[in-house]
Amino acid sequence: MSFINYSSRELNCKIVYYGPGLCGKTTNLQYIYNKTNPQQKGKLISLATETERTLFFDFLPLALGDIKGFKVRFHLYTVPGQMFYAASRKLILKGVDGVVFVADSQVDRMDANIESLEDLKINLTEQGYELYSLPFTMQYNKRDIDDIAPVETLSEALNPTQVPEFSAVAPKGDGVFETLKDVCRQVIMELKKHY
């Protein structure tokens, strides 16, 4: 649900990074935060446990620039990946405009990816959304680790409709901005259809 303010000429959109525990959602946001000009970003807020596991959400507001005289702002959120935070995860999806699914490429995390993707679909349905009609981008993270599944295998298992997909190494930034840019593009194109 975008927020369009004709008075202050602002356009605000919400993007949620989803995925299994420890797949690198927060790392994506941290990289974006570190590489963005101070004028373009707000504070990166992390509601995390003492061991730096996301407890409720991470939040990063980005002011990217202008489109047709409107200031465009993207609010990036992550969800807590661990299964037992299901109730919190649902809340973050409220009013989402675009979704990034961060998959963990490690072979032994395949089941966790599939489970998380199913969880995403169910939670979106509860909010009245359907995943594949939303702006949706897929990211295969941790491509620099040894025991990983080939991109084709991941794509086959997690991306049946072939939404745009990107390989990533989030701590180094590989694929991070490509993913963000793609989901932002899809969100704006969706707005164009409706307004």
Place this chain on the structure above:
Amino acid sequence: MNGSSDLVVYEEEFNKIDEELNNLYRQANAKVVFLVDKNGQLISSVGATHDLDTTSLASLTAGNIAATGSIAKILGEQEFTILFHEGEKDNLHISLVGERIILVVIFDQRTSIGLVRLRVKKTTENLEKIFDEMTRKAEQEKLESKLEDSPFAEISDDDIEKLFM
């Protein structure tokens, strides 16, 4: 897009909202008054906001309301319509306006919780009317599909590319 519809605020309604918030700010003797939608987008704020990170405040307030809303449902309540946080110096009064808007008042010892509650009640009634009108207007505009004067109709890939330069 499915799910809840977009929130579109036009200048006329925005000015009315601002006026209501200013009235509340003065009458309740508050430090800051702001309005957030349930998805965490800041709609408007008045008062001593220069030192405040209002964007983060908006997002966290919405998270707070969402979490307590879920607690309410577990307890069999529809929603907790008022939240109050008491600090050493500053206090926070959070309340719901209709289905999707959150009104937040930050105040200190120069006023009282009683006065804040009283004024918030009146402001809430007025804001609900404005938001009802706004929703009606947005739906009507969509029906009449005034696409020709939409600023978004002409967006190109180039425009999006420029955002990331």
